[in-house]
Amino acid sequence: MVNEVLFWTVALLTVIPSLALIFAKRPVHIAMSIVLVMVGLAAAYVGMGAPFLGMVQIVVYTGAVMMMFLFVLMLVGVDNAEDLRETIKGQKWIAFAAAGGLAILLIAVIGDATIEPRTGDVVGNPEEIAMVLFSEYVLVMEVLGFLLITAAVGALVLTHVPRLTPRRTQVELQAARVAAGADPVNKPMPGVYARHNALDVPALDPEGNPIEDSVSRVLEVRHQTQDGAEFRAQLEDTDNPDHEARPHGAPSRDSDTRNTREGEEPK
Amino acid sequence: MNFVTPEIAWAPLTPILIVLGTAAVAILIEAFIKSPATRRTVQLTVTIGALLVALGFVIVQWVGLDGSAGDVVMTGKITVDAQSLAWQAMLLVFGILGALLFAARTSDGEDAFTPLGSVPPGSTKERLARRAGLKVTEVFPLLLFAVGGMMLFTCITDLIFLFVALELFSLPLYIMVALARRRRLLSQEAALKYFLLGAFSSAIYLFGAALVYGATTQIDLESIGIAIDFIPNRDGMLLAGAVMVVAGLMFKIGAAPFHSWVPDVYQGAPTPVTAFMGAATKAAATAALVRVMYLAFYPLEWELSWMFWAVAITSMIIGTLAALVQTDIKRMLAYSAVAHAGFILVAFAGLTPEALVALPFYLLTYGLATIGAFAIITQVRERAEDGGIGAEAVRLGQWAGLGKRSPFLAGAMALFLLSFAGIPLTAGFIGKFEVFSAAIAGGAWPLVLVAVIASMVAAFFYVRLIVLMFFTDAPEGADEAIAVETETLTRVVIGITAAAIVILGILPSGVLNIFESAAHLLVSAG
Amino acid sequence: MTAMSFVYLAAILFAIGAAAVLLRRNAIVAFMGVELMLNAANLALVAFAHMYAELDGQIMAFFVLVVAAAEVVVGLAIIIALFRARQTISLDEPAELKG
Numbered sequence: 002m003v004n005e006v007l008f009w010t011v012a013l014l015t016v017i018p019s020l021a022l023i024f025a026k027r028p029v030h031i032a033m034s035i036v037l038v039m040v041g042l043a044a045a046y047v048g049m050g051a052p053f054l055g056m057v058q059i060v061v062y063t064g065a066v067m068m069m070f071l072f073v074l075m076l077v078g079v080d081n082a083e084d085l086r087e088t089i090k091g092q093k094w095i096a097f098a099a100a101g102g103l104a105i106l107l108i109a110v111i112g113d114a115t116i117e118p119r120t121g122d123v124v125g126n127p128e129e130i131a132m133v134l135f136s137e138y139v140l141v142m143e144v145l146g147f148l149l150i151t152a153a154v155g156a157l158v159l160t161h162v163p164r165l166t167p168r169r170t171q172v173e174l175q176a177a178r179v180a181a182g183a184d185p186v187n188k189p190m191p192g193v194y195a196r197h198n199a200l201d202v203p204a205l206d207p208e209g210n211p212i213e214d215s216v217s218r219v220l221e222v223r224h225q226t227q228d229g230a231e232f233r234a235q236l237e238d239t240d241n242p243d244h245e246a247r248p249h250g251a252p253s254r255d256s257d258t259r260n261t262r263e264g265e266e267p268k
Numbered sequence: 269m270n271f272v273t274p275e276i277a278w279a280p281l282t283p284i285l286i287v288l289g290t291a292a293v294a295i296l297i298e299a300f301i302k303s304p305a306t307r308r309t310v311q312l313t314v315t316i317g318a319l320l321v322a323l324g325f326v327i328v329q330w331v332g333l334d335g336s337a338g339d340v341v342m343t344g345k346i347t348v349d350a351q352s353l354a355w356q357a358m359l360l361v362f363g364i365l366g367a368l369l370f371a372a373r374t375s376d377g378e379d380a381f382t383p384l385g386s387v388p389p390g391s392t393k394e395r396l397a398r399r400a401g402l403k404v405t406e407v408f409p410l411l412l413f414a415v416g417g418m419m420l421f422t423c424i425t426d427l428i429f430l431f432v433a434l435e436l437f438s439l440p441l442y443i444m445v446a447l448a449r450r451r452r453l454l455s456q457e458a459a460l461k462y463f464l465l466g467a468f469s470s471a472i473y474l475f476g477a478a479l480v481y482g483a484t485t486q487i488d489l490e491s492i493g494i495a496i497d498f499i500p501n502r503d504g505m506l507l508a509g510a511v512m513v514v515a516g517l518m519f520k521i522g523a524a525p526f527h528s529w530v531p532d533v534y535q536g537a538p539t540p541v542t543a544f545m546g547a548a549t550k551a552a553a554t555a556a557l558v559r560v561m562y563l564a565f566y567p568l569e570w571e572l573s574w575m576f577w578a579v580a581i582t583s584m585i586i587g588t589l590a591a592l593v594q595t596d597i598k599r600m601l602a603y604s605a606v607a608h609a610g611f612i613l614v615a616f617a618g619l620t621p622e623a624l625v626a627l628p629f630y631l632l633t634y635g636l637a638t639i640g641a642f643a644i645i646t647q648v649r650e651r652a653e654d655g656g657i658g659a660e661a662v663r664l665g666q667w668a669g670l671g672k673r674s675p676f677l678a679g680a681m682a683l684f685l686l687s688f689a690g691i692p693l694t695a696g697f698i699g700k701f702e703v704f705s706a707a708i709a710g711g712a713w714p715l716v717l718v719a720v721i722a723s724m725v726a727a728f729f730y731v732r733l734i735v736l737m738f739f740t741d742a743p744e745g746a747d748e749a750i751a752v753e754t755e756t757l758t759r760v761v762i763g764i765t766a767a768a769i770v771i772l773g774i775l776p777s778g779v780l781n782i783f784e785s786a787a788h789l790l791v792s793a794g
Numbered sequence: 795m796t797a798m799s800f801v802y803l804a805a806i807l808f809a810i811g812a813a814a815v816l817l818r819r820n821a822i823v824a825f826m827g828v829e830l831m832l833n834a835a836n837l838a839l840v841a842f843a844h845m846y847a848e849l850d851g852q853i854m855a856f857f858v859l860v861v862a863a864a865e866v867v868v869g870l871a872i873i874i875a876l877f878r879a880r881q882t883i884s885l886d887e888p889a890e891l892k893g
Contacts, residue, residue: 022810028822113503152864481851
């Protein structure tokens with residue numbers, strides 16, 4: 002006998018999320034729904050006298066297997082919403098018909114079955130399970146060991162990339178760069194003019210000649226550089242009425258002198 | 269509660285323990301030998317050695333049986349009887365031939381496997397790995413795991429244990445399929461397809477096993493058989509369960525409509541893996557199907573016969589017709605494998621005792637010819653642009669005029685093709701004859717009629733390739749475009765399989781006698 | 795209400811999983827469908843074990859759990875290897891293999 006409330010809870014907790022497998026678009030949503038299904042199944046196991054199996058279900062399925070699925074989904078890109086267009090026409094309906102037919106067939110044959118439940122209460126707690134596992138099923142346990150070795154080796158063969166080139170140290174990297182002709186010191190910054198976003202203007206060397214290297218190569222390629230002559234001219238031109246102008250919003254020139262502090266001799 | 273130590277007769281399991289134990293040790297060898305070249309030599313020696321020793325133990329056990337039916341290793345779990353020993357010996361032979369092919373290298377020193385399975389095909393990293401001389405020598409332990417799992421598969425008498433063994437030999441195969449050196453993208457897609465369909469079919473098998481357990485309260489084959497006999501009105505649940513279990517096993521045999529993986533996997537996998545898998549998986553799955561049908565589901569023979577008939581006829585028709593239109597030689601042999609799966613299932617009609625002799629013999633001849641034919645495919649190569657040895661020449665047209673360039677290869681290929689077709693004086697003829705007479709003894713003459721017609725149609729595309737090899741002149745420039753390899757290990761494999769096909773075709777009585785004395789399944793309860 | 799109702803539930807979940815395998819072309823989603831099918835079989839096994847007051851069904855479900863975990867490891871490894879090569883995991887993207 003099983004609890005009726007338990008059954009309907011489990012049924013709702015498993016069937017509704019599992020429909021995500023068919024209808025949901027994003028794989029991450031599907032994986033999270035399946036996690037819910039696994040928890041529901043664990044509840045069913047506990048309710049049917051299999052507490053150990055219920056716990057293992059939580060640990061192995063929700064804890065390990067589904068998390069592994071999520072890791073791989075993250076690895077291959079979570080935003081990959083699946084393209085639900087059909088390549089084979091009518092495949093969707095064939096699949097629905099096949100699965101629906103399978104469900105109806107299975108339910109029909111299960112309903113047809115005559116099963117006489119035996120009375121008795123067997124609870125699969127760890128001690129009982131271990132007794133059966135290591136007596137009657139010990140050979141299966143041992144073969145499972147070989148299966149796990151195979152799985153581990155297989156995963157390594159298909160995913161582990163060993164180091165193919167020797168690791169390079171900082172010193173080697175630096176020496177290689179200098180050997181390739183890189184400047185050992187920093188490049189000069191681009192020219193600076195206060196009234197212009199000056200990344201596109203070359204800096205000037207002490208003699209007043211522009212240093213072409215100081216401007217980003219990208220801007221050169223896009224032809225977005227300027228030689229700065231215009232701004233230099235503005236600076237040097239004392240006839241320019243804006244010569245003494247302050248940038249917009251800047252405080253007046255008076256504020257350049259700071260107030261005397263307490264106990265300080267005024268200048 | 270007190271613990272009762274289980275009674276296990278370990279001795280009959282010795283061959284399996286040797287194979288699986290060596291596989292585990294071989295994994296350690298991977299870790300401790302750094303140089304890939306040394307590792308390859310050591311792994312090959314260890315693998316072949318273990319398989320030979322295991323074969324020796326199987327023979328010793330066979331002699332030790334001395335007419336008795338066999339031993340129960342653990343009641344309800346494993347039974348090593350004469351029938352199982354015959355299958356185990358066959359699988360070990362396939363394993364040895366497969367391992368030799370795995371180790372074979374072209375004249376450029378390249379084997380069939382990628383230097384590194386984890387990097388994208390054609391990438392810089394792959395080139396670096398090739399230059400560093402890396403090798404995926406893990407294929408040898410994986411082969412051992414697969415052989416060990418298959419050997420277990422032939423003697424297990426418990427539906428759940430059978431499921432575990434099924435996965436034990438399937439997982440290494442999924443991995444090995446993805447490791448081809450050439451056309452690895454194709455190989456990885458094939459692995460994914462094989463894996464998804466394989467997992468799907470094992471889920472179907474498992475649900476079937478659960479339904480059978482629900483209907484009979486038993487999980488070991490003999491008790492299921494007895495329980496079914498006792499159930500007065502057999503309900504649909506039992507039948508649905510049995511159908512699902514059998515469908516799961518038919519998937520591994522590669523029968524239509526469960527065959528959609530066969531052409532892709534045969535084509536995409538590295539050819540040595542195709543050779544081993546094509547021969548051994550079919551044999552192991554047939555062995556398990558025999559045990560399941562003869563021990564558990566024999567009372568359902570009448571109810572299940574429609575399924576065997578339908579699947580056998582579909583496989584023969586689809587396999588034969590699809591093979592007619594293939595231009596790729598690996599795909600052609602793959603569809604012919606589907607047709608052969610149909611011939612195998614023909615023998616199950618009526619569940620006659622004759623089938624217990626016919627099936628091992630048929631699988632032996634088919635497996636040897638398959639390994640030989642795929643070994644020859646590895647020897648006919650395209651020339652790469654830089655003059656080196658390129659990929660395998662798999663287009664049928666590229667085989668024109670092979671008879672003049674390499675009479676040995678073309679002659680052996682012709683022999684294997686004639687054996688597939690079932691022409692008299694080859695082993696394939698005796699195999700087909702045995703299978704068809706078993707089916708006629710089971711009263712399934714319409715099925716045999718279809719099978720004979722299918723064989724005649726199938727002969728057309730086998731003969732077409734023979735005509736191409738011997739009576740068509742090679743087109744201009746073919747000598748430069750196609751290179752014929754002379755690799756010693758592969759030649760040894762081709763020689764052994766060709767000799768076996770001839771001997772089994774002319775003097776089959778010795779082997780048939782062995783299989784006749786092996787035609788008993790040990791029933792411990794009855 | 796007997797544990798038989800859980801067997802019905804298992805059949806429905808099994809069919810939903812099968813539909814996902816047949817319908818979805820994202821390899822990971824199809825694979826999750828297979829996992830759901832295996833779990834449905836487990837649910838059926840546990841329900842039968844409860845009805846028959848036996849432990850065997852639970853032990854079998856335990857084995858299936860372990861096998862499924864090993865299978866997931868290999869399956870996801872194949873999917874990752876393929877993704878590294880192709881940058882997609884759709885089952886019918888550039889189909890090198892023809893049907």
